[in-house]
Every structure is written in structure tokens, then in C-alpha cells.
Amino acid sequence: MIRRPLVASLCGLLAVCLVVAGCQRPETPPAPPDDAAAGMDLRPDTSGAGEQPGALIAARTLPNIDRRLKSVTSLAARMEYTSTGLNGEPTHVSGTVFVPSRQPPPGGWPVIIYGHPTTGVDADCAPSRSSTLLGASATVEALVAGGYVVAVPDYQGLGVSDGGHPYLEPVTAGHNVIDAVRAARRLVPDVSDRWAAVGLSQGGQAAWAANELAGQYGAGLALLGTVSLSPPTDLTGLAVDAGAGTLTKQQQGALQLLLYSLQRERAHFNLDDYRRGVVTDKWDVLSSCNDADVADRVAAIDAITADDLRPATPEAQAVLEAYLRERSLPRQPATAPMMVAFGGKDELLPESWTRRALTAACAMGDVIDIQFQPDRGHHDLDVSLTFAWLAARFAGLPATDTCAEFTAPPPDQAEAEAGIDATEPAATGNETYDDSGAEPTEQEPTVSGDTTGDGQ
Numbered sequence: 001m002i003r004r005p006l007v008a009s010l011c012g013l014l015a016v017c018l019v020v021a022g023c024q025r026p027e028t029p030p031a032p033p034d035d036a037a038a039g040m041d042l043r044p045d046t047s048g049a050g051e052q053p054g055a056l057i058a059a060r061t062l063p064n065i066d067r068r069l070k071s072v073t074s075l076a077a078r079m080e081y082t083s084t085g086l087n088g089e090p091t092h093v094s095g096t097v098f099v100p101s102r103q104p105p106p107g108g109w110p111v112i113i114y115g116h117p118t119t120g121v122d123a124d125c126a127p128s129r130s131s132t133l134l135g136a137s138a139t140v141e142a143l144v145a146g147g148y149v150v151a152v153p154d155y156q157g158l159g160v161s162d163g164g165h166p167y168l169e170p171v172t173a174g175h176n177v178i179d180a181v182r183a184a185r186r187l188v189p190d191v192s193d194r195w196a197a198v199g200l201s202q203g204g205q206a207a208w209a210a211n212e213l214a215g216q217y218g219a220g221l222a223l224l225g226t227v228s229l230s231p232p233t234d235l236t237g238l239a240v241d242a243g244a245g246t247l248t249k250q251q252q253g254a255l256q257l258l259l260y261s262l263q264r265e266r267a268h269f270n271l272d273d274y275r276r277g278v279v280t281d282k283w284d285v286l287s288s289c290n291d292a293d294v295a296d297r298v299a300a301i302d303a304i305t306a307d308d309l310r311p312a313t314p315e316a317q318a319v320l321e322a323y324l325r326e327r328s329l330p331r332q333p334a335t336a337p338m339m340v341a342f343g344g345k346d347e348l349l350p351e352s353w354t355r356r357a358l359t360a361a362c363a364m365g366d367v368i369d370i371q372f373q374p375d376r377g378h379h380d381l382d383v384s385l386t387f388a389w390l391a392a393r394f395a396g397l398p399a400t401d402t403c404a405e406f407t408a409p410p411p412d413q414a415e416a417e418a419g420i421d422a423t424e425p426a427a428t429g430n431e432t433y434d435d436s437g438a439e440p441t442e443q444e445p446t447v448s449g450d451t452t453g454d455g456q
Helices: 005-017 067-071 136-143 170-187 202-213 236-244 249-265 291-303 314-326 351-363 386-394 403-407 411-418
Strands: 056-061 071-082 090-098 110-113 149-153 190-202 222-229 338-343 367-371
Touching: 056 149, 056 170, 056 351, 067 071, 071 170, 090 136, 090 170, 090 338, 110 136, 110 170, 110 351, 170 190, 170 202, 190 202, 190 386, 202 222, 202 338, 222 386, 236 249, 236 314, 249 291, 351 367, 351 403, 367 403, 403 411
Parallel strands: 110 149, 110 190, 190 222, 222 338, 338 367
Antiparallel strands: 056 071, 071 090, 090 149
16 A cells, blocks of 8 residues: 555655756765775675675675765665676676665565666776765665665676676666665565666666566566666667767767777777777776766767767678667566656657667567656656656556557557548647556656766
């Protein structure tokens, strides 16, 4: 059963704070990179470390975490745990976990994994190294206040140097998400096997990928659903648009990070087939996540020309397109319901790319509550339904499936095929449905001004 007043109030808080720059509290100065993890050794059970997915390697308290987040937790910790790389090899990853400051409910704490957006591609770009989780602390605070144990995986290669960060590689990220649940259950008493995930942009891709993998890789856990906000899905368009010279500035920044990852992952990847000019000259600055380099990175992206990221030959473009297809979603049917929200004015991930992915996922039989917002971009989605959707999954309510409406032909096309003249105005397709049963409100919280990356 959902307690509606609590859901309504927390829904507003979560929606307003969900990865927005405004929730990075200026009165709480960021701690030096390692300070947030310099707490007390929790001496966890490390049996299976380096071998079993989710086995703990280390765990320490976070004494310097954002004070408002700390005020709603009984435990805030940085954990290192075992996960699985793309080729099935054991990996060493890090993340954070937060426990509400109250007694656990009957059956144990429900778990929500928060998938963070792009923060960079190197070990020092991890949210766990920041006292504000690189701006995500308010989002985590809202979820913890809602009665969830919340874990935030850094993703492989961020926080711990182990094989580098495979940027926008969904299988690895999906493994890291699922194993964050396992690690949290090993560290925190009274945690149930019931979990869900919510993520923005790169985190939205990670949540979606975890949903697809949960049926087999997540055996022993009970995934109830995932929320993906502006998720990267069909990435092949980056190669096509690079060849055509039509990349937006946001896409240029994202493609540079992808090239950085690909050249580390693949020994025979010829980086100089894909970079020249400003991209070559400013490569280190473009790849940096250091605060001191932000202004220089923005200036470098602004100076990139169409030719600076154009593949050298059609063959090089085809190679890049193939690599990006391997990083695209969907890959297989989802295990649990999904909510996917995307905007019609997204300059990083165009509407058509997400529509192709959603159409393919619907054809696989996925249950998806699709929220298309034609007047919104990548970082300003209305996410006011997110908390209620998650709460409904834990309450056991049936999930909304809008695949039939989404994949149906447009009204004018359907009427033409049926030989019917339209005499009444058609629905706009922008109506909002709340499966919690709560009354609609005038508030329209958004995710806006995200400063953690995604090519910005």
C-alpha cells in the first residue's frame, strides 16, 4: 500500500532535485577528492572478493558526505566490490550506499540503485570521491527519506583503476548496477532482495541494461522495475552524423569520450582515423574531469569543427558504427517493467534515435511506460511521476504499458488506411498518466542544468 501524502511530498522533492545543478548546495564546499572516503574501516566480510559478483572488497564510512544527506541516514559508506567486465572477467569497482535513519520495514529494506549521468572517463571522476556525489546528493537524500536503501555505483574504471572506464558500454554498467545491490545486501543488515533502479542519461542506459540482464545475471534478486531518463540507446547515429559533419556540440563532446574509451579498450583501434585539429591538440583537456579544466574543456568543444571528428574514410566510419552498435540498446527483452522518458528537443540524443530503440524494445514484448515530452531537451525533463512510479512497483501495483499507443500509426495515417475522415481533434500524445492514482498537480519539476557531463 502506498502512503499517498508521503509519496506526493517526496515525489516533488525527488523531481526537483533529480540531478539538477540547483541541488548542488553551494554552502557545502566540495571536499578534496579522497576526503569523502577517509572514514572508519567497516571491516566487512570479504569472502569471495575478486571471485563472486557483489562480494565486498572494502568499505569505509563517509564522514564528510553532504550534511543534509548525512542527516537522514544511519549509515553512509563507500564500498568496493567485485563485479563482471564485458568479457566475463572479475572486476573491482566502487560505489556508495546510504541507509535510512529508522527501523527497517517488515521483510527488510527495499533497495533503489541510482545511476548517475556522465562524470568523466578516469578513476578520479567518481561520485564516491565527492562530498556531494558530484551533485547527486539531493537526489539520494530524497530517496533515502522515502525509506529506501540507496546505492550509487561509480561504474567500472571510475573510483578504482581497474581496466579503465568503458564509457556507455551497457553490459558492464548493467553488471555494476546489479552487483551494487548484492554488495549493499552484504554490507547492510536487513536489506531485502527487492530492488529497482533510476538513472539519468548514462545512468538511464545503465538502469535499462541492468533490467535486460537481471533475469540471468541478477539471479537471487527480485527486480521490480527501472526508470530511464534521457537514456543513450541507439548510438550508431553518432558515427553517421560525424561522417556527415552534422554533430551538435553536445554530441561532439560525447563522441570524444567514446573515442577515448575505444582506444583504451581495443588495441587495433586507430584513433587518428577519427580525430584531428582541435580534438587532437586539446585531447587531454577534452578527456579531463578536473574542475580546473572545465573552462578550457568548454572552450575546446566550442572550437571543434565538423572535420575534427569526421572519420577519415567510409571504411573508418563503418568500423565506428559497428563498435557503437555493440554499445546500443535494446540487446534482449527486459526482465521487469520500465519507465522511459525522453524529450523532443534533445540535442545530444535525438528523438528519432530513442524512438527506434523503444520500438524495438516494444517488439520484444517489454512493458514500458513511455513518457515523450516534445518540448523538452536532454536535461529539463519533467520527472514528477518518477517517485510515484517506483513506489507503485514496490507496492505491487500493475505497471502501465504504453507500447501499443507508442507503436500505433499516427491518427491521420490510420484513418487514411481505414478510409475514415477525421472529424474530431486528435489527442496530442502529451497527456500524463499517474499510475499511483494521485490527483494531478500544477507543479512540474524538471531535471535541468545538469553539470556532470554528457558532452557539456
